[in-house]
Amino acid sequence: MHTRDMAKNPTTSSALLVPILASLFFLLVIVVSLSYDKVDYILPIRIFEHQEQVETRSSSTSVSNQEAECDLFSGRWVFDDETRPLYSGTQCKYMHDEVACEKYGRRDLKHQQWRWQPNGCDIPRFDAHELLTRLKGKRMVFVGDSLNRNQWVSMVCMVESIVSSEKKSMIYNGSLLSFRAKDFNASIDFYWSPLLVESNCDDPVLHRMTNRIMRISIEKHARQWTDADILVFNSYLWWKKPGMKMKVLHGSFEDEIENLEELEMAEGFQLALKEWSNWLELNQNPNVKLFFVSLSPTHVWSESPFRIVTLLYSISKLRMKVDFGRGDEWGAASDQNCYNETEPIHEEGYASRGSDYKMLHMVESTVAKMRRKGMSVQILNITQLSEYRKDGHPSVYRRYWVNITQEQLAEPSSYSDCTHWCVPGVPDAWNELLYSYIVSQQV
Template structure:
């Protein structure tokens, strides 16, 4: 009987091999992003980005999967560039499972992050995150991700001591600069001082002026912009003329999408006429979701004591104004029609699932007694703990940079 079975196997062996090879090819044809020896390899040469896809895979559509084997990608205490505002473990948070969630796109896998490959890609280049504290949150994550790959000389220094403004890391061996630039409205305002500003005050905005900031970005090779949270205040003052000019014209208005649209038009005109489109790669981050409220950051304390992600894929954070997002998308579409491609990083929904990954009360508060740190006033439900959600933003950013 055994001999008969063996003859049967031998008889159909060629057919079996053909079938196995066909199944292998079919299976691999659906995987557009793969990793090999820690380097990103894309099967197609063309990026399709008008619907947030790379090689046909939507990296922004997926789910969070618990993974305590390969995540976090770095340890909070080992990142020398960590900022206390985002160091939730250092500030006393005990439940650290927020560090172990991996973003899993539906149609593919995120490319494995390789800091050495990224630094080689950024050799002799300058990358700048431009925006508010969420941009700084992402920049910190970016630096923490690449720090384990830095050569010894660059690990020992090269960091500016200005905490908020033109604050960056220069990697000497690669002549690569990775900076963050404080500009919460992108256009000029009275909130542009990186230290002496307040989101609680009524801002004054020169919504048609950007040159003062733009001269600091113009020679960058990679620009990542974000501006959203500061546009959620109820009232603003519009300014025609200089902040220092006593004859300038001021007009106080209720905040509306119109002001946001005018400011983004100012930004888009700067991009069109000042940026070398053959040199500079531009990204625009979508709104980082949060719920409006009356905490110190103008947010709801709803993230306090949340320990798990949201698994309902239809969930939408109710603090995100879709109208503002549509203005961004419309602005980028008009730029593309004029020949300037800006990659839209639409990470709003994937981030909205992660209320568990906020600092909440686990961040330093100067001159505030521990007993007075109540969630209703001090829960930070705007920013993100590190390691955490911004690491995923940067993994996706990494995929785009490596492909470009």
């Protein structure tokens, strides 16, 4: 069309101007987004080596001196259909339906047959009898959110098959779930505490609050695990909510008038970590083994300036499909998430846009301060090894506690769970790493 024709037709001119301006704005935000990623996501993860003297008990169960010096969290996934899976997901008596992928129709089970192989050393072969022997007369408690419960379910399934039916039990008591192996007088528990500190999300069933409120106190929760011999904490998912603020309650949840202060989520997370570390410093038995599990990555879309612009671009009627995936990170379509993924990511050092490494560094900084005060805390850094496992999520193969709409059913990726993990699967490797520390210490 000639210039004079465009001048005569202002509607056409405006229609062409919109995509040009949108494209310029789009490119600008991409540049900003890329620089944002470099700051927040590509920072190296510092590993804190555990300082305890390793006691070599036997070649089959102990971590050797070479292994103790090795970075267990740096390595690769090796396909191993001879020793994996470590147990049957359909036969585990205490499996949870939200992670029971095989039960809910997943037929490709290759995700169960990958073994984590650290660079330069080996993880001790998991031995359920050895673990329960170490836990004889003891209590291990996983404290945190649904990802920590995911790991707990894995651990229970890894050990329960060697205990006869009449010698094991599961007790459900609100936020506390307790597996007991009677012959060993051992308990492996999970306690629901998604923000670590007291909050309005503490109900084990009714906890999906859009208006999240925390109280900077851990006393109420700590009463449930003060007698534990091993504590495995986590907290991340409930702080990773784009656009949401955290409200801090000054006072009690029972007060008629609530005194609330609004903070950014990251600020709230920092306060929770401070309260957690202070309480442990003042109250915890120094003989208790403390672990903090690092952030568990997702393989689904995340809020970012890039995605906001994509949405605006779509709204401007330029007929561009909105991106609700992150498949472009591993060579798939940009709108692809974990749905139908059957292979790990093999790119060494892969780090997704969706993982907030700033929050991991907050944990590292907190733990470093605790260690300088003489406290023994080990970060179980499962982040990098889990980043590779886009194939390990339940996707649509799980029980959903709300009805799936016809629109969602027509597009399975729209309701895929790309946050939790199939069991057997990735959490088994987390527990093998935990086991490595337990058998290398005097537990």
